[in-house]
Amino acid sequence: MKLSKRQSEIIQATIKLIGEGGIQALTIKNLSSEIGMAESAIYRHFSSKTEILNVLLDYLKHIVTSHYDNIFELKISALERVKKMISGQLNIFNENPPFAIVILSDGLYKNEKELHEKIILIMENAKSTFIKIINEGQKSGEIRRDISSEQLAFIIMGSVRLTINQWSLSGFNFDLKKRGNSLFKTISILIQKNKY
Amino acid sequence: MKLSKRQSEIIQATIKLIGEGGIQALTIKNLSSEIGMAESAIYRHFSSKTEILNVLLDYLKHIVTSHYDNIFELKISALERVKKMISGQLNIFNENPPFAIVILSDGLYKNEKELHEKIILIMENAKSTFIKIINEGQKSGEIRRDISSEQLAFIIMGSVRLTINQWSLSGFNFDLKKRGNSLFKTISILIQKNKY
Amino acid sequence: MKLSKRQSEIIQATIKLIGEGGIQALTIKNLSSEIGMAESAIYRHFSSKTEILNVLLDYLKHIVTSHYDNIFELKISALERVKKMISGQLNIFNENPPFAIVILSDGLYKNEKELHEKIILIMENAKSTFIKIINEGQKSGEIRRDISSEQLAFIIMGSVRLTINQWSLSGFNFDLKKRGNSLFKTISILIQKNKY
Amino acid sequence: MKLSKRQSEIIQATIKLIGEGGIQALTIKNLSSEIGMAESAIYRHFSSKTEILNVLLDYLKHIVTSHYDNIFELKISALERVKKMISGQLNIFNENPPFAIVILSDGLYKNEKELHEKIILIMENAKSTFIKIINEGQKSGEIRRDISSEQLAFIIMGSVRLTINQWSLSGFNFDLKKRGNSLFKTISILIQKNKY
DNA sequence: TATGAATGAGAATTCATTCAT
DNA sequence: CATGAATGAATTCTCATTCAT
Known part of the structure; x- marks a missing residue:
C-alpha cells in the first residue's frame, strides 16, 4: 500500500x-x-485509529519481510544466516524502539481481529524463515539433526523475543547489539552439529 | 497478606x-x-484499581514462588528439576489463563512503577531459580558447562515465555501441557552434557 | 451544650x-x-457533618463571648478595652488557627442556614461589644465623638478581620500578636479624642 | 488574553x-x-476547571486594575481619589456580585497555587494603589502624617472588605453604594489632616 | 483537504450517609 | 457504643469519532 x-x-x-x-x-x-x-x-x-495501527503493522511487516528476503539472497552458511536473522531483527528494533512496544503489546489487540491476525502473521513469517534456514543447515550438516527445525526455530525466537522484551522493560537502555551477539554465540553452540 | x-x-x-x-x-x-x-x-x-492489580501480582508471585520452593525440596536430578520448573509454570498458567495475560502485559504497567517492578521481580525470581538449578546440574555433570548457567536459563525462559505467549494469542486453545512436554524434551537435549 | x-x-x-x-x-x-x-x-x-460544624461554631462562639465578658469585668479605660478586645481576639485565633479558617469560610455555609446564622451571630456579638465599649469611651471623653460608635466599630472589625485573613492566607506564618499591637497603635491614634 | x-x-x-x-x-x-x-x-x-477560575480571576484582575488606572489619570485630590477607589471597587462588586464571592473565597484556593497567588496579587495591587494615593495626600497635606500610608491603606481595605463581606453574607440585599458613601465619610474624617 | 465545534460513552474516585449486627 | 459493609449521587476528566463548513 x-x-x-x-x-x-x-x-x-x-x-x-x-x-x-x-x-x-x-x-x-x-x-x-x-x-x-x-x-x-x-x-x-x-478511517480510524485501528487503521493507523493496521498500517503501522503493515509497515513493520514490510520491513521485517524484506529483511528476511535480503538474507535469502546472500551466499552464506546457514549459521551465518541465523546470525543475520537475529542481528537484523534486533537492528530493526534498535533503530525503532517503538516497534518493540508494538510487537510486544500483542495481547492488546485481542479485540481487534485485524491487528491480532497481523501480529500473528509477522511472527509466523519469522518462524517459517527460521525453519527454512535451519532445514538447509541440517541438510548441509552444519546444524544438528536430533531436534526438529520447528523446535530449534522456536527456541531461537523465544530467546530473541525475550531479549527484546527485557530491553523494552529496561527502558531501552542496554546495548541491544552486544546482547544480540552474545545471544547468538550461545545459540550457535546449541544448534550446531557436534563435531566429534 | x-x-x-x-x-x-x-x-x-x-x-x-x-x-x-x-x-x-x-x-x-x-x-x-x-x-x-x-x-x-x-x-x-x-484503595484503588492499581492496588487490586498489585495484590493480584502478589498472589501470582506467591503461587510462582511457592512452586519454586517446592521444587527445591525434592530429591531429584537437576534435569528433573528443570522439567518440573517448566511444567509447573505452565500448569499455573493453564489453571489460570488470566495470569498469562497479566504477565505478558508487562509493558502496560510502565507508568505504574509498583506494578512494573513487581512484574520484573517475578521474572527475576524465575531466572535466579533456573540459574541455581542449572549450576547444580553443571557441578554434578548433568548439564553442559560450555555455556553459562545465565545463558541457559535465558534460553529456557525465552522459550517458556514464547509458549505462553502463543498460547495466549491462540485464545488459550491448544494443550499447554503437551506443548510443555515437547518443549522440555528439546531443552533437555540442548542442555544436557554430551555423553561421548 | x-x-x-x-x-x-x-x-x-x-x-x-x-x-x-x-x-x-x-x-x-x-x-x-x-x-x-x-x-x-x-x-x-x-447526626451529621453539619452538626459537627454547628457544635464547633458554638464552641467558638462560647470562647469569643466569654472573652468579651471577661473584658467587661475589668476596671480599665475604654481604649484599654479596645486593646484587649483586639489582642484577645487575635490570641484566640493564634492559639487555634483553624478557627480563623472557619470564621473566614463564612461564604461556604450559605446553603446551610444554621451555620450561616451562627457565623453572623458571632460577628454581631463582636460588633455590639465594640459598640458598647466605644459608647462608654465617647461618654468619658476618651474616644472621638464625631464618628458614630457603629462606624468606629466597623472600622476596627474590618482591620482585625483583614489581619486574620492575611495571616491565614500567609499560611499562619507571621507573628499575629506583633501585628495586632501595631494595628492597635494605629487604631488608638485614629479613634481617640483629639487633645487640642 | x-x-x-x-x-x-x-x-x-x-x-x-x-x-x-x-x-x-x-x-x-x-x-x-x-x-x-x-x-x-x-x-x-x-483545559480544566481550574483554568476557568484562572481566567475568571484574570478577568476580575483586569477590571479592577483598569479601574485603578483610570483613577490615576484624573486630576483630583487624594481624598477624592480614595473616594473613587472605594466607590469604584464597590461598584464592580455591585455589578457582579459573584466576584465578591470569588474574592472572599480566597481560602478555598489554598491547594491550587495559581489561583491562590492570583487572589493575593489582586489584593496587593489594591494595597499598593491605596498607598501611592495616600502618600501623595500626605505630601500635599491633605492626609494626616502621623500614621504610615501602609497602615492607613490597611485600615481602609479592611473596612471595604468587611463591607463586601457583610453584603455577601446578607445575600446581596442592602444598598452597597449607600454603604460605601457613608463608609467613605467615616474614612475621610479619620484620615484627613486635622485642620486646627 | 482541513478545521472548529461538539458529543456520548465511559473511567476512576470521593463523599456523606444508612443499616444490620 | 461501635463496626463492617454497602450505596447512590457526584465529580473531574478522557477518548474516539462525527459533521457542517
Missing part, C-alpha cells in the same frame, strides 16, 4: 508517540498535536 | 474479567457488576 | 483537620481515621 | 452559577447544562 505524504507523517508521529509513552500515549489528540493538525483532520487520512 | 472474603472475591472477579476480555476489560464498573455490588463498594476493600 | 468525651474528641479532630488542610480536609473519613474509629461511629455522636 | 465567544459564554455562566449557588455550584455539569452543551465540550474551550 502506497502512503500519501500526510499518511506517512501520521505514521511517523504514531511511531514517535509510542516510543515516548507506550501504546497508551497513542491518542488521536496527541497525534494531532504532534503533527500540528486538527484531530478531525486525521480522519481524512485514516 | 491475608485477604478478606470480599477481597478474594474481587481478585477472583479481576482474574475472570481479564481472562474474558483482557486487561482492558478490567474496569471498576465491570468489576462491581460482576460481583453484584456498587462501584463505590469496591473502594471499601481496595 | 455539654459534650461527651467522644464528642470533644471529634471536635478536637475537626479542629486539627481544618488546621492542617482547610475546610476541604474535613471529611468523615479523615475524621474517623484521625480519631481511630469507624466512619459510622461518628454518627453515634453527631 | 482574548477569549473566544464560547469561552466568554462559559465565563459568564461561571459567574452566574457562582452568583446563584456559591463556589460549590460551580461544577462542570452545572456549567454545561447552563450553557446547553455537553460536559465534554467544556474541555474544548478550557
